[in-house]
Amino acid sequence: LSTMNSLLTRDQQRTICSQLGRVKLQLLYKASIHGFTGAAFHQRCDNHSPTVSVGFNASGYMFGGYTKQPFSQSGQYVQDDQAFLFTFSGEKLLRYPVTGPANAVRMIANSGPYFGEALILVYGSKAEVHSNPGNYYTFNAAEMHGNDLNLTECEVYEVEGKPWRSMIWKSEIYKPTVSSVSQVRVLLIGAVGAGKSxxxxxxxxxxxGHVTSQAIAGCSTTSLTTQFRSYSLKAGREGKPLPIVLCDTMGLEESTGKQVVKPIFNIYLSCDFWLKVLFGLQ
Known part of the structure; x- marks a missing residue:
């Protein structure tokens, strides 16, 4: 099997991604491997979104388009007010926004990525480009692809969200640093609606490892949490309890502040007492 390697450099991928937010590109379709046909393109790319499509020609141009809409073979135009075409001038990306959002993308079975009637890659299931500036996108053809309408390659990427940082959770190895303390208890305090629960x-x-709603949460002018409550954490669906307990409290309200602060103060005194016992604090 042939290995799919992107023709876009890392810098070019970063430049494209900079137009879309914190994302990365995942290669779905490469015409030189899967075929310069509409059928091959749709088999690999239908129902994926958003996508970036890129055409390459022998004159050294790299050009294409972005759409948030998933491809299909319906034969219909699809609305997309965020779609745009682009080309590279050196390492600089030139962007051409859609001017007719209602006809931004067309879903044609026997062609590749079909942007309005302005730019079509793998046109008619051939290694060719159809270019017609002014039809829902405005651009200069010579600037876009140098008037070279023969494709040497066509690639389609799915745009994937990228986490703001990578983290490896190792909850099972955590334990309090003091051997005499079996659990860490975290007290959650805040105003109504702060998001404690x-x-x-x-x-x-x-x-x-799955979405839970054990604590009652929502929007209200008064606290949905009506009493102090402790919640234990478990590692996995059937995992063992972790040595961490989160303690939820009523939301602090201006009208009932005195009633809430008193039990919290008592909890503080209790914690303060045990800290002194455990660590010999004065």
Whole structure:
């Protein structure tokens, strides 16, 4: 089997991604491997979105388009107000926004990526480009592809969201640093609507490996949490309890602040007492 290697350099991929947010490109279709046919393109790319399509010609031009809409073979135009065409001038990306959003992309079975009637890659299931500036996109043909309408390659990438940072969770190896302390108890305090219960649900979902809503959460002018409650965390659906307990409290309200602060103060005194016992604090 042939290996799919992108013709776009890393810098060119970064330049394209800079137009789309914190994303990365995943190669779906490469015409030199899968075939310069509409059937091959649709087999690899239908129902994937958003996508970036790139054409390459022997004159050294790299050009294409972006759409948030998934490809299909319906024969219909699809609306996309975020679609755009582009070309590279050196390492600089020149962008041509859609001017007729209602006809931004057309879903044709016997062709590749079909941007309005302005730019079509793998046109008529051939290694060719159809170029007609002014039909829902405005661009200069010589600037776009140098008037060279023969494709040497066509690639289609799916645009994937990229996490803002990579993290490896190792909840099973955590334990308190003091041997006499079996659990760490975290007290959650905040105003009504601050997201204390939602915070617990998010943390719990991460450790469980699926979405949970154990704590009551939502939007209200008064606290949905009506009493102090402790929640334990588990590693996985059937995992063992972790040595971390999150303690949820009523939301602080201006009208009932005194009633809420008193039990919190008592909890603080209790924690303070045990800290002194455990660590010999004065």
């Amino acid at each position: 939602s915070f617990f649900n998010s943390i719990n979902s991460v450790f469980r």
